[in-house]
Amino acid sequence: MQLKKxxxxxxxxxxxxGALLSATSGAAHAQTENFGWQIDSAVLYYQEADGxxxxxxxVVSMKKDFGDEKIFNMKLVLDSLTGxxxxxxxxxxxxxxxxxxxxxxxxxxxPGELPxxxxxxxxxxxxxxxxxxxxxPDLRLNVGGNISAEYDFQSIAANAALAKDTNNKNTTLSAxxxxxxxxIMPVGGAPVGLTRTSxxxxxxxxxxxxxxxxxxxxxxxxxxxxxxSRQALMQVNYGISLxxxxxTDPYKMLAVLNGDTLVPTANYLYEKRPETRTKxxxxxxxxxxxxxxxxxxxxxxxxxxxxxxxxxxxTRYRFEISNGLYLEPHARWYTQSEADFYKPYLVQGTDVTxxxxxxxxxxxxxxxxxxxxxxxxxxxxxxxxxDESEISLRVEQYKQVSQTKNxxxxxxxxxxxxxxxxxxxxxxxxxxxxx
Amino acid sequence: xxxxxxxxxxxxxxxxxxxxxxxxxxxxxxxRDLLAKKSMQLDAYPVDSALDDHIYFSKEAASGxxxxxxxxxxxx
Numbered sequence: 001m002q003l004k005k006x007x008x009x010x011x012x013x014x015x016x017x018g019a020l021l022s023a024t025s026g027a028a029h030a031q032t033e034n035f036g037w038q039i040d041s042a043v044l045y046y047q048e049a050d051g052x053x054x055x056x057x058x059v060v061s062m063k064k065d066f067g068d069e070k071i072f073n074m075k076l077v078l079d080s081l082t083g084x085x086x087x088x089x090x091x092x093x094x095x096x097x098x099x100x101x102x103x104x105x106x107x108x109x110x111p112g113e114l115p116x117x118x119x120x121x122x123x124x125x126x127x128x129x130x131x132x133x134x135x136x137p138d139l140r141l142n143v144g145g146n147i148s149a150e151y152d153f154q155s156i157a158a159n160a161a162l163a164k165d166t167n168n169k170n171t172t173l174s175a176x177x178x179x180x181x182x183x184i185m186p187v188g189g190a191p192v193g194l195t196r197t198s199x200x201x202x203x204x205x206x207x208x209x210x211x212x213x214x215x216x217x218x219x220x221x222x223x224x225x226x227x228x229s230r231q232a233l234m235q236v237n238y239g240i241s242l243x244x245x246x247x248t249d250p251y252k253m254l255a256v257l258n259g260d261t262l263v264p265t266a267n268y269l270y271e272k273r274p275e276t277r278t279k280x281x282x283x284x285x286x287x288x289x290x291x292x293x294x295x296x297x298x299x300x301x302x303x304x305x306x307x308x309x310x311x312x313x314x315t316r317y318r319f320e321i322s323n324g325l326y327l328e329p330h331a332r333w334y335t336q337s338e339a340d341f342y343k344p345y346l347v348q349g350t351d352v353t354x355x356x357x358x359x360x361x362x363x364x365x366x367x368x369x370x371x372x373x374x375x376x377x378x379x380x381x382x383x384x385x386x387d388e389s390e391i392s393l394r395v396e397q398y399k400q401v402s403q404t405k406n407x408x409x410x411x412x413x414x415x416x417x418x419x420x421x422x423x424x425x426x427x428x429x430x431x432x433x434x435x
Numbered sequence: 436x437x438x439x440x441x442x443x444x445x446x447x448x449x450x451x452x453x454x455x456x457x458x459x460x461x462x463x464x465x466x467r468d469l470l471a472k473k474s475m476q477l478d479a480y481p482v483d484s485a486l487d488d489h490i491y492f493s494k495e496a497a498s499g500x501x502x503x504x505x506x507x508x509x510x511x
Contacts, residue, residue: 075485229462430482
């Protein structure tokens with residue numbers, strides 16, 4: 001009996017360590033004697049302020065433990081997006097009229113408003129699966145794959161990871177690789193980067209323009225998980241990501257400023273990003289069990305060859321209230337620097353000629369490539385029942401505050417916030433049970 | 436970059452210091468009661484973290500670190 005308990009506990013820890021390399025295999029539960037299905041389901045509601053993106057995202061994750069550390073996992077996600085997405089042009093003191101990506105409609109943005117493409121609507125479906133099993137003493141292999149599709153984008157990926165327990169299973173070393181292939185089919189074709197929006201003429205797959213584009217991403221992740229004490233556990237991961245292919249956002253453009261006056265919107269330029277990107281990440285996480293409560297602290301640093309560095313601090317504190325009822329406040333701080341080629345707008349004469357010929361190699365006005373700080377504050381309340389089922393509700397507020405300064409004293413952009421802040425509300429219902 | 440490697444190696448050395456004759460970090464098998472609890476798993480709620488990763492992937496330039504992402508998105 002004691003032996004059974006011990007193996008049960010060490011298995012749970014081994015699974016916890018293995019979670020590092022597979023987002024879908026992480027729910028390591030102590031209860032391994034019941035080899036039924038563990039079902040985790042959730043619905044996320046995400047709403048950005050000012051009528052921007054709204055998403056409703058149901059998820060079902062199914063896990064079956066076959067014993068002997070053999071675990072199968074499958075997850076289905078549906079993602080329904082509606083609303084409006086910024087097109088890259090900044091708010092101005094004059095009205096701006098744009099043609100939609102399909103070329104079939106136009107929309108006008110009033111002075112002082114952020115130009116948004118109102119035709120933004122998408123549904124994404126994703127399925128992922130993984131299998132874990134031991135292949136030698138204290139060595140586990142996890143293989144998995146996923147497919148994701150939306151009407152203008154498809155992604156397929158496969159991954160494999162090894163996790164090796166040492167030091168009486170107090171230390172787990174892991175290494176994994178993920179290969180991803182993405183296919184992008186922009187509405188209206190992929191525009192030629194840094195050409196005028198009025199010149200959008202898809203010309204087949206030759207050159208830059210064309211109906212279909214692709215990219216290939218190789219990710220590698222190496223980690224160490226260490227038990228520090230009966231109450232403390234930590235993990236450190238190093239990740240490297242190499243992306244090659246089309247990484248431009250085909251729907252985003254840059255405004256052009258001539259002196260302090262905006263040129264006609266037809267003379268705005270489509271954005272263009274480099275074809276290669278190498279990213280590094282360092283992630284560390286620490287968990288500590290107080291008498292009943294648990295604190296979870298993590299920090300991540302990332303840097304890439306586009307010039308973007310970021311810091312992320314994340315903290316959760318789980319109050320065990322009573323009888324499986326818990327409350328978990330959450331706070332996250334994030335800050336990133338801007339890409340080398342980020343520009344809130346192009347300057348005629350410096351970045352582009354009066355004839356519309358780009359003088360820079362790459363440029364984007366996508367706010368996600370700009371410098372900003374972001375915070376998330378929220379809480380989750382949940383109740384775990386005797387039969388291993390659990391219900392939960394999570395409410396969080398996400399805010400981005402731009403660090404891009406506007407130094408224009410006069411003209412069409414004077415006084416405007418070049419990158420408006422973003423605010424979003426997240427509400428998530430969760431239900432887990434054994435089946 | 437070199438700082439990252441140094442830190443990474445340091446952690447590895449720290450965790451493997453048993454080979455140097457020091458007392459290894461960790462616990463005996465019968466001391467794993469708290470570590471085995473769901474709330475003490477590194478990714479105790481993978482559905483939550485995958486949803487979060489997807490949101491932040493869509494809204495920020497940095498991504499990943501903890502695990503591999505779940506199949507990208509157009510995210511315009």
